[in-house]
Amino acid sequence: MTALRLTGPVVETKVGFVTSKKVGGAVVRNLVRRRLREIFRSVRGEVLPGFYVVTSAKPASEEATFEELRMEWLLLARRLSILSASQ
DSSP: OEEEEEEOSOSSOEEEEEEOGGGOSHHHHHHHHHHHHHHHHHHGGGBOSSEEEEEEEOGGGGTOOHHHHHHHHHHHHHHTTOBOTTO
16 A cells, blocks of 8 residues: 655645555455545544545555554554654
């Protein structure tokens, strides 16, 4: 999984999730996107405002469990410095 952070004139952080056809069929891609959206929802209160964040799922995401995706996304979020200090 990779992520990109851009600053912009937004009050609330906005996120987008990209899953290419390399991730799997439509059902699998949608499952990965749903999981990523839920992960973001669970940490939304910890995310700093004012960013655009795009997360791109890699083919390994197809086999990853929810918890593995969550740990990877949190790692990327920390690297991007979009989480508050409490996270």
